[in-house]
Structure formats: structure tokens, C-alpha cells
Amino acid sequence: MIRTEHFLEDAEAWLRTALAQLRAEHPDTASHTPECRQTWNRMLCEAGLVALTWPREYGGRELPTATLIAFHELCARLRAPQPINSIAHAILAPTLLRFGTAEQKALFLPGIRDGSEIWCQGYSEPQTGSDLSSVRTRARPEAAGWRVDGRKIWTTQAHLATWCFALVRTDPASRAHRGLSFMLIDMRAEGVRVEPIRQMTGEADYNEVLFEAVAVPEGRILGEPGEGWRIAMAAAEYERGIYFMPRVVQLEDELDELEAALARAPLAPAERAVHARRVQDLADACQVIRWRVDRVLRQVAAGDTPGIDGAMLKLMWSETRQQVWEQRVELLGEAAVLGPQAGAPYAGAASVQREFLWSRAETIVAGTSEIQRNIVGERLLGLPKDRGQHA
Numbered sequence: 037m038i039r040t041e042h043f044l045e046d047a048e049a050w051l052r053t054a055l056a057q058l059r060a061e062h063p064d065t066a067s068h069t070p071e072c073r074q075t076w077n078r079m080l081c082e083a084g085l086v087a088l089t090w091p092r093e094y095g096g097r098e099l100p101t102a103t104l105i106a107f108h109e110l111c112a113r114l115r116a117p118q119p120i121n122s123i124a125h126a127i128l129a130p131t132l133l134r135f136g137t138a139e140q141k142a143l144f145l146p147g148i149r150d151g152s153e154i155w156c157q158g159y160s161e162p163q164t165g166s167d168l169s170s171v172r173t174r175a176r177p178e179a180a181g182w183r184v185d186g187r188k189i190w191t192t193q194a195h196l197a198t199w200c201f202a203l204v205r206t207d208p209a210s211r212a213h214r215g216l217s218f219m220l221i222d223m224r225a226e227g228v229r230v231e232p233i234r235q236m237t238g239e240a241d242y243n244e245v246l247f248e249a250v251a252v253p254e255g256r257i258l259g260e261p262g263e264g265w266r267i268a269m270a271a272a273e274y275e276r277g278i279y280f281m282p283r284v285v286q287l288e289d290e291l292d293e294l295e296a297a298l299a300r301a302p303l304a305p306a307e308r309a310v311h312a313r314r315v316q317d318l319a320d321a322c323q324v325i326r327w328r329v330d331r332v333l334r335q336v337a338a339g340d341t342p343g344i345d346g347a348m349l350k351l352m353w354s355e356t357r358q359q360v361w362e363q364r365v366e367l368l369g370e371a372a373v374l375g376p377q378a379g380a381p382y383a384g385a386a387s388v389q390r391e392f393l394w395s396r397a398e399t400i401v402a403g404t405s406e407i408q409r410n411i412v413g414e415r416l417l418g419l420p421k422d423r424g425q426h427a
């Protein structure tokens with residue numbers, strides 16, 4: 037039983053026991069697998085740990101944002117995996133609480149709190165990624181609601197999801213971001229098809245999602261029809277704040293591992309000096325990222341949105357993490373190119389390969405590096421505006 041009045045103390049004790057149990061079932065090297073992340077999601081839900089800041093009327097604990105931040109830092113320090121429903125915890129739940137009607141909150145929040153409903157995010161389309169304002173998926177009004185037709189792509193864990201929050205065009209005459217709506221679509225509805233996409237790590241966590249004459253009842257648009265862009269932009273801000281922090285803690289751990297790998301590597305003195313210099317540069321970058329994340333978290337705890345700081349943090353973190361894993365691969369040498377046998381989980385040297393390959397996606401997901409640079413250039417440096425629309 038985790039008491040709200042002694043929350044962090046009780047949560048830490050619970051986390052240590054629960055993580056030991058999780059690792060017995062899913063060894064460390066497989067902690068990124070969907071099975072492990074599903075089990076972890078269920079354990080967090082059963083312990084009442086996914087609705088920390090929600091109002092009590094929706095089963096929350098009404099804890100302050102600062103406690104939520106401290107809890108996420110604790111999870112990261114203890115190397116907890118990301119729960120499978122983190123998209124719902126990080127993006128959808130706060131958005132529902134802010135923009136949802138009483139009926140929508142009553143319908144959707146319990147399934148997130150108890151882990152029975154898994155969500156995915158349907159924004160990107162084959163011709164629409166950075167420039168989300170060009171979404172083509174159409175929702176046409178019909179007698180009892182809407183009929184949805186279109187194609188989404190790169191939809192993380194759509195194959196496991198029961199619901200999707202999607203950007204759809206409800207006004208056919210509209211252009212750019214006007215006329216988009218934020219729709220909640222049942223993935224079990226007739227006409228929803230999910231096709232897996234295999235990524236270069238060999239895993240298949242992403243999908244193409246086809247909506248073919250999918251009937252969506254009334255009451256499944258968040259806000260008003262046409263307000264989707266504003267809501268999607270607000271939703272993105274939540275993720276850039278609190279939920280980004282565990283990734284920074286993970287990067288700090290990875291830097292420690294890199295330093296240990298350098299100490300172990302059998303290198304000639306001149307070669308060691310070259311690597312040591314690069315590792316020191318990465319350590320400096322990590323320190324700057326830490327200062328920046330602390331600043332972002334102070335803003336979030338004070339009720340502000342991170343804005344440009346969020347863009348800079350995403351940019352620096354993703355690019356530094358890629359360099360950390362490039363260094364690990366270089367130090368490991370040829371052993372790093374030996375992946376796991378077909379079907380086997382990544383383990384040992386091969387897990388370096390997985391993280392190296394996976395880190396390539398991080399300068400793309402949630403806004404590419406070029407888009408983050410545009411944001412910094414336009415909003416911080418006052419450079420002329422990019423003509424494309426972007427998140």
C-alpha cells in the first residue's frame with residue numbers, strides 16, 4: 037500500500053521490490069521488449085501509480101507536479117522500463133483532463149488508470165510528418181457521428197492499442213491546420229487495419245494504420261471540430277516536460293557505462309587519449325543537458341510550458357545520445373556488428389548494436405532535429421520564419 041502522505045518514501049520501497057520481481061521475469065537485456073513493458077504497466081496500475089496528479093474524482097491522488105517529477109526521476113534512477121501505455125500517461129491523460137467533457141473523462145480515464153486500454157498516437161501520414169497541417173485522413177459527418185477514411189504511418193504500438201487519438205480533417209474545404217480535429221478512435225472498430233513495419237533493429241514496434249469507412253460515434257472529438265491543431269500542440273507540450281526527464285537520467289547512466297567501457301578497452305596510449313577527449317566532450321554536453329532539464333522542470337513545476345527550452349533539450353539530448361552510442365560501437369570494434377541470432381533477444385555486445393541502431397530514430401521521432409533547429413532559429417534567434425507549418 038503506497039500512502040499518499042508518505043508518497044516518495046513508500047514508492048521507492050515498492051519500486052525496489054517490484055523491479056526485482058520484474059527482472060526475474062524479464063532480464064535486464066530484454067527490458068525494452070513490449071512484453072516487459074506491458075507487465076510493468078500492469079504492475080504500476082495495480083499499485084495506483086499512474087494517476088498521481090489527477091483529481092480524486094477520476095481516481096487520482098492530486099499530488100503536486102513536483103512529486104510527479106521526483107517519482108519519474110526515481111523510476112529512471114532505478115532503471116525502470118517505460119510502461120507500454122506511456123503515450124496515454126504522458127500525452128493523452130493530461131490532454132483529456134484539460135480539454136475533455138465530463139463524459140469523455142468518465143469514459144476514457146478509468147481504462148488508462150487500470151491499464152485495460154492501451155493508446156496509440158495517429159498523427160503522421162505517408163505524406164505528412166514534420167508538416168502535420170497537411171493531414172489528409174478525412175472524417176465525414178454521418179447520421180450517428182463520423183465516417184473516417186485515411187492512412188496513418190509510424191504509429192507506435194498500434195498493434196497493441198485498443199484506442200488511437202488521431203488528427204483528422206473534418207472540414208473538407210479547410211486548408212493547413214484549420215479544419216483538423218482531435219478524434220478518439222476505437223482500434224477494434226470495423227474497417228481499422230494495422231500493418232506492422234519492421235525497423236532496422238529487427239523489431240516491429242511501428243505500424244501503418246488504415247481507416248476504411250470506420251464509423252466513429254458522436255462525442256469522440258476532443259474540444260470542438262476544427263480545434264484539433266491547438267489541442268495537438270498543447271498535448272505535445274506535456275511530453276516535452278516531465279516525461280522527457282527519465283531519458284536524460286538514462287543518458288547519464290549510458291555515459292557512465294561509456295566511461296567504464298573506455299577504461300576496459302585495450303588501447304594504445306595515443307588512441308586512448310583520442311577516445312578520452314571525445315568522451316570528455318560528451319560528458320560536458322551531458323552536464324549542459326542536465327542544467328537545461330532542471331530549468332525545464334522548474335518551469336513545468338511552476339505551471340509554465342517549456343517552449344524553446346523543450347526544443348533545445350530534445351535536440352541536444354537526441355544528438356548527444358547518438359554520439360554516446362557511436363563511441364560505444366567504436367570501442368567495441370567488430371563485436372558490435374554481430375547482432376543477435378534470428379528471433380533471439382539482444383544481449384551482451386549485441387545490445388550495444390541495438391541501442392546504436394535505435395538511437396538513429398531519436399533525431400526523427402517527436403520532431404526532427406531540423407524542425408527543432410527551425411524553432412530555435414525563429415523563436416530564440418529571430419531568424420526569418422520557415423514557410424512550412426510544423427509542431
Ligand SMILES: Cc1cc2nc3c(=O)[nH]c(=O)nc-3n(C[C@H](O)[C@H](O)[C@H](O)COP(=O)(O)OP(=O)(O)OC[C@H]3O[C@@H](n4cnc5c(N)ncnc54)[C@H](O)[C@@H]3O)c2cc1C
Binds near residue numbers: 158165192242404
Ligand atoms: C521511433 C519513431 C516513432 C514514431 N511514432 C509515431 C507515432 O506513434 N505516431 C505518429 O503519428 N508518428 C510517429 N512517428 C513519426 C514521426 O513523428 C515523424 O517521422 C516525424 O515527425 C518526421 O516526419 P517524416 O518522417 O514524415 O519526415 P518529413 O517531415 O518528410 O521530413 C523529411 C526530412 O526533411 C526535413 N524537413 C522537413 N520539413 C522541414 C523544414 N520545414 N525545415 C527543415 N527541414 C525539414 C526533416 O527534418 C527530415 O530530415 C514516429 C517516428 C519514429 C522515428
